[in-house]
Amino acid sequence: MPDRAARLNNLPVYFFAVIAQRIQAMQAQGIDVISLDIGSPDLPPPLAVIDALSNSAHEATTHGYSGYRGIPAFREAVARYYKKRFEVVLNPEKEVLPLLGSKEGIVNLSLAYLDRGDLALVPDISYPSYSMGARLAGGDVHWLPMSRETGFLLDVLSVPDAIADRAKLMWVNYPNNPTGATAELDFYQTVVDWSNKHDILLASDNPYVDVTYDGYKASSVLEAKNAKNCAIEFMSFSKTFNMGGWRLGAAVGNADVIKTLLQVKSNVDSGHFRPIYDAGIVALDSTPRSWIDERNTVYQRRRDRILETLPYIGLQAQKPKGSLYIWGCVEDGDGDKYVNQTLDQAHVAFAPGSAYGSGGGKYIRISLGISDDRLEIALQRLRDWYPNRKDSN
Numbered sequence: 001m002p003d004r005a006a007r008l009n010n011l012p013v014y015f016f017a018v019i020a021q022r023i024q025a026m027q028a029q030g031i032d033v034i035s036l037d038i039g040s041p042d043l044p045p046p047l048a049v050i051d052a053l054s055n056s057a058h059e060a061t062t063h064g065y066s067g068y069r070g071i072p073a074f075r076e077a078v079a080r081y082y083k084k085r086f087e088v089v090l091n092p093e094k095e096v097l098p099l100l101g102s103k104e105g106i107v108n109l110s111l112a113y114l115d116r117g118d119l120a121l122v123p124d125i126s127y128p129s130y131s132m133g134a135r136l137a138g139g140d141v142h143w144l145p146m147s148r149e150t151g152f153l154l155d156v157l158s159v160p161d162a163i164a165d166r167a168k169l170m171w172v173n174y175p176n177n178p179t180g181a182t183a184e185l186d187f188y189q190t191v192v193d194w195s196n197k198h199d200i201l202l203a204s205d206n207p208y209v210d211v212t213y214d215g216y217k218a219s220s221v222l223e224a225k226n227a228k229n230c231a232i233e234f235m236s237f238s239k240t241f242n243m244g245g246w247r248l249g250a251a252v253g254n255a256d257v258i259k260t261l262l263q264v265k266s267n268v269d270s271g272h273f274r275p276i277y278d279a280g281i282v283a284l285d286s287t288p289r290s291w292i293d294e295r296n297t298v299y300q301r302r303r304d305r306i307l308e309t310l311p312y313i314g315l316q317a318q319k320p321k322g323s324l325y326i327w328g329c330v331e332d333g334d335g336d337k338y339v340n341q342t343l344d345q346a347h348v349a350f351a352p353g354s355a356y357g358s359g360g361g362k363y364i365r366i367s368l369g370i371s372d373d374r375l376e377i378a379l380q381r382l383r384d385w386y387p388n389r390k391d392s393n
């Protein structure tokens with residue numbers, strides 16, 4: 001075989017693919033591993049959404065290609081959702097683009113804007129696709145520090161002008177994966193003003209905007225003044241409506257960016273299966289807020305059960321107001337060792353903080369996407385394991 005492309009040398013194998021293989025190997029030996037590593041909702045989508053998929057799939061006319069920009073009715077439903085949820089007005093023709101899951105759009109945005117040597121600003125604890133997309137495009141990454149002391153909020157005003165003026169693209173994500181941090185509108189306003197000043201494309205990745213606790217309501221970057229001059233937001237059905245496997249999302253915001261992203265996408269994919277769009281419309285238009293609130297109550301209960309247990313298993317964490325995760329700080333500061341030990345000795349899988357960047361080494365990420373009964377078994381195993389843990393790596 002010929003050599004593979006050199007650009008892959010900068011691209012590690014996706015962490016979750018590696019851990020999934022390890023878990024599968026353990027399961028093949030008959031070991032019951034409990035996975036608290038994956039950020040995938042365990043509960044089903046609203047029934048009306050499944051019915052809409054099925055009804056649409058039974059139509060004879062829904063099986064052809066459905067267009068590079070999806071169907072107009074879907075784009076209009078996204079615009080209605082932004083108006084209702086955030087008071088943000090979007091032009092469905094120019095400011096909304098359906099995605100095959102937001103991950104696809106995140107990586108394609110880097111391909112659309114970064115040439116070799118172009119700079120992307122990426123939080124040093126973040127969802128890996130921001131930096132991987134930049135590397136795949138041949139771009140450079142400048143890491144923005146995130147720390148517990150500042151609530152894991154980025155401080156853009158401390159970025160040197162020389163870096164800011166070179167940067168083309170910047171990523172923000174609140175409610176945050178993996179830290180669970182949240183950001184208020186004044187944060188978004190600061191970042192929008194700063195991005196406009198330095199001519200940076202601001203990408204807000206917002207899949208957890210409707211996964212929040214204790215009555216907290218998260219914002220969209222597009223609520224900030226002049227946001228559409230510089231910003232685009234990624235929305236996802238995966239976490240809001242428990243539809244991770246459906247691969248449905250959208251990019252919304254600056255019309256030029258939407259057009260440029262479409263230029264990449266229309267050369268790469270041919271849009272979604274029409275019934276998925278039809279079901280997405282029902283999810284956006286017909287899911288009562290009470291459905292989302294009830295689902296969030298389930299996560300909140302799990303969050304609190306885990307937080308109660310942390311002092312007994314060598315972890316500390318702040319109480320997250322949003323996202324699907326608890327970001328546990330490991331007592332001896334070695335997140336990788338902790339994850340290896342819990343997997344080998346207690347058969348409980350976590351994601352090591354180091355998978356999210358160099359700032360994450362002391363942490364592990366615990367997912368709330370696990371059934372209550374499995375979670376209880378996992379917590380009991382961890383409580384039994386911790387006082388008797390064997391010191392291996």
Ligand SMILES: Cc1ncc(COP(=O)(O)O)c(C=O)c1O
Pocket residue numbers: 039100101102103104127173177205207235236237238244247248249
């Ligand atoms: C921060 C963040 N962005 C994007 C995604 C990708 O979501 P999607 O399923 O829409 O591709 C995830 C998935 O876990 C995520 O945590």
